Amino acid sequence: MSSTFHVRGGHTLDGEITVRGAKNLVSKAMVAALLGEQPSVLRSVPDIRDVQIVGELLKVHGVKVERDVESGVIRMDPSAVEKAHVADIDAHAGSSRIPILFCGPLLHRLGEAIIPDLGGCRIGDRPINYHLDVLRSFGAVVDKREMGIYITAPDGLHGANIHLEYPSVGATEQVLLTAVRAEGVTELTNAAVEPEIEDLIAVLQKMGAIISVQTDRTIIIEGVDTLGGYEHVAIPDRIEAGSWACAALVTKGSVFVRGAQQKPMATFLNTFRKIGGGIDISEEGIRFYHPGTPLKAIAVETDVHPGLMTDWQQPLVVALTQADGISIVHETVYENRLGFTSALNDMGAHIQVYRECLGGSSCRFGRRNFNHSAVISGPKTLHGAEITVPDLRGGFSYLIAALGAEGISAIHGIDLIDRGYEQFREKLTALGAEFWED
Numbered sequence: 001m002s003s004t005f006h007v008r009g010g011h012t013l014d015g016e017i018t019v020r021g022a023k024n025l026v027s028k029a030m031v032a033a034l035l036g037e038q039p040s041v042l043r044s045v046p047d048i049r050d051v052q053i054v055g056e057l058l059k060v061h062g063v064k065v066e067r068d069v070e071s072g073v074i075r076m077d078p079s080a081v082e083k084a085h086v087a088d089i090d091a092h093a094g095s096s097r098i099p100i101l102f103c104g105p106l107l108h109r110l111g112e113a114i115i116p117d118l119g120g121c122r123i124g125d126r127p128i129n130y131h132l133d134v135l136r137s138f139g140a141v142v143d144k145r146e147m148g149i150y151i152t153a154p155d156g157l158h159g160a161n162i163h164l165e166y167p168s169v170g171a172t173e174q175v176l177l178t179a180v181r182a183e184g185v186t187e188l189t190n191a192a193v194e195p196e197i198e199d200l201i202a203v204l205q206k207m208g209a210i211i212s213v214q215t216d217r218t219i220i221i222e223g224v225d226t227l228g229g230y231e232h233v234a235i236p237d238r239i240e241a242g243s244w245a246c247a248a249l250v251t252k253g254s255v256f257v258r259g260a261q262q263k264p265m266a267t268f269l270n271t272f273r274k275i276g277g278g279i280d281i282s283e284e285g286i287r288f289y290h291p292g293t294p295l296k297a298i299a300v301e302t303d304v305h306p307g308l309m310t311d312w313q314q315p316l317v318v319a320l321t322q323a324d325g326i327s328i329v330h331e332t333v334y335e336n337r338l339g340f341t342s343a344l345n346d347m348g349a350h351i352q353v354y355r356e357c358l359g360g361s362s363c364r365f366g367r368r369n370f371n372h373s374a375v376i377s378g379p380k381t382l383h384g385a386e387i388t389v390p391d392l393r394g395g396f397s398y399l400i401a402a403l404g405a406e407g408i409s410a411i412h413g414i415d416l417i418d419r420g421y422e423q424f425r426e427k428l429t430a431l432g433a434e435f436w437e438d
Contacts, residue, residue, distance in 0.1 A: 003437040005414035009384060009405035013253035013431040018285075019241050019260060020046040020072050021234025023420045025196040027098060028173050029203045029232060030054045033076040034063065034105035035181060036207050038229035044259075045072045045234065046422035056092040057099065060084040061106070081109045086147045090116035097170070100131045104178030107140060107153045115149040134174045137162055138182050159184030159223055166364070167192040167217060167304045176200060179221035180209040186221040193217060194305040195264035199235040206230035238264045239311040240421055242272075243396050245288035246315035247431075249277050250322060250404035254289035255431060262286065267308050271316065274298050275323060297325030297378065299359040302333050310334055314397040317341065320376045321349040322404070327376040328359035335370040340394035343387045347401055347409075350377040381406060389413035392420045399424075403433055 021044040031054065033040040045051055047069050055065045055074070062082035066075040093099045099115050106113035115128070128149075132142050135151060137160040143150045159182050164171050172192040179186035191197075193213065201211050201219075207230045210222040241260035245268070248255040262269065262281050269279055272288065276295040280287040297320065302310040310333035320327040321344065331337050341351040351374055357366040358373035365372045384407030389395030395417045402409035414437075417424055428435060 003414070005411040006436050006438070007384075007399065007402035007409045007411065008434040009382070009403055009407060009409065011251065011403070011432055011434055013247055013251045013255055013403065013433060015431045016256040016258060017244060017427040017430060018258040019237045020044045020422060022196050022199075022237040022239070023048060023050055024169070024194075024239070025199045026051060026234050027054045028101065028177075028196070028200050029234065030058065030074070030076065031098065031101050031105060032177060032200065032203050032207070033229070034058070034061070034078050034081065034102065034109060035177065035204075036078055036227045036229045038079070039075060039077040040207075040229040041231045042074050042076070043072060043231075043233045044236070045074045046237065047072075048422050049419045050096070050098075053092060053096050054098055057089065057102065060088040060092060061102070078109070083110055083112070084114070086114050086116055089114060090148075100128065101170075101173055101177055103131070103135055103140075103151055104138075104157075104174065107135075107151065107157060107178070108181045111153060113151045114147075115151070116147075130168070130171060131174050134162065134171055135178065138178050157182040159186040159221070161187045162189070164188070164190045166190070169194055169197065172197055172219075173200065176204060176211070176219070176221065179223060180204050180207075180211070181225070181227060182223040184223055186223070188219045188221070189217065191217050191219045192304060195235055195238065203230050203232050206232060235264065236261050238268070239309065239393070241265060241286065242268045242309075242312045243315045243400070243421070244427075245272060245277070245286075246319045247400045247403055248288045249275070249290050249295065249319045250400050252290040252292075253431070254287060256285055256287040258285040260286040267306060268312050271298070271300055271308055271312075275319060295319070295323040295379070297323045297327040297376075299328040301330035301360050304333065310337060311393050313337065314340060314393045315400055317351070317374065317376065318344065318397050318400045318404070320378060321351070321382065321401075322379045323376075324379055327378070329374045329376065330357060330359035330363070331372045331374075332363035332365065335365050335368070335372055338371055338374050340390050340397060341374060343385070343398060344382075344401055346387070347382045347385045347405055349380050349382060349401075351375070383407055384409040386410045387412070389416045392416055396421060396424075
């Protein structure tokens with residue numbers, strides 16, 4: 001049973017922490033190693049649960065994995081790739097979506113792939129079907145069996161013309177990992193172009209892939225017969241950096257995030273500065289701080305890159321509870337990402353959610369029954385409360401709120417944060433937070 005995480009709020013966060021490789025790149029680069037005939041080396045790998053999950057999944061498929069947690073280096077030798085038992089895949093995958101991205105590489109290496117029956121409650125049918133449709137477009141044959149989904153490619157995988165209705169990161173990754181060794185040319189239109197996608201393309205190019213990115217979200221992949229290994233330093237985690245930045249703002253503190261980079265965070269930095277946050281950018285990292293003057297209310301909406309990343313939205317909402325005036329947040333990427341605000345209201349925030357598109361343009365959720373816009377009135381004093389972590393990003397946002405609240409908060413399910421935030425307990429200690437677990 002998970003422990004309860006207690007936070008005594010009101011302490012100013014001050015000091016330095018380090019961010020390593022992005023969760024949204026590292027796990028995919030590890031999967032990419034399956035495509036090669038030679039070993040690969042990935043550096044700046046964070047010590048998070050998702051890395052452990054992918055490492056174990058690689059091992060059950062015969063990949064030799066050597067990991068130095070302290071230095072953040074992982075070496076993967078895929079020369080002896082083999083079929084894995086579905087029970088082993090299921091045991092290590094848990095509720096992770098990663099097994100879906102193994103399919104393309106395994107079809108190339110083994111001629112078959114198996115996805116456990118993850119079930120709608122754990123991942124939902126729509127994401128699975130979306131990935132399966134992509135694989136079918138390359139010539140894969142999907143057979144749903146009792147033990148799960150069995151995928152083969154009796155005639156091999158062939159290049160295809162694929163258009164995404166929405167520039168989904170997961171679908172773009174699926175296409176890239178499948179197309180690089182498919183026969184012929186693949187054209188992907190309306191692709192995701194996030195920095196982590198660009199970094200995955202850089203990894204695949206190091207392995208011998210031929211990939212060109214056009215200015216109109218079109219990616220052209222020329223399939224090759226074989227790929228080698230790679231050596232790569234993962235792009236820093238811009239989500240984690242933005243989360244600590246918001247924690248600095250909410251606690252009226254100053255946090256230097258070593259490793260944070262300006263370019264992939266440009267949209268966040270603009271938003272942070274509009275709120276009134278202070279920023280000092282150097283080659284070593286970025287210092288985020290509260291300037292001592294009142295924060296400003298803003299209107300903002302999330303979008304695919306180069307827009308404001310949806311994973312920054314939840315920490316920013318907590319920061320906006322401390323801004324002077326009425327802020328509007330329009331979530332256009334995930335339909336159900338504002339549910340976490342109810343717990344913030346229990347802590348003293350004043351946040352109302354709406355089905356209508358507020359704060360700018362209309363979006364695909366505007367005609368559907370989803371609460372995807374929020375109006376935040378501030379500044380409001382937050383108070384300690386008993387709260388339960390709903391998801392990874394929402395969970396860290398609750399932690400930020402607890403750090404800035406008066407009194408003690410009890411947070412349940414805090415272990416979920418370990419999926420994407422490396423050594424966050426040690427980092428909290430380094431910044432002067434007061435917390436304990438029981």
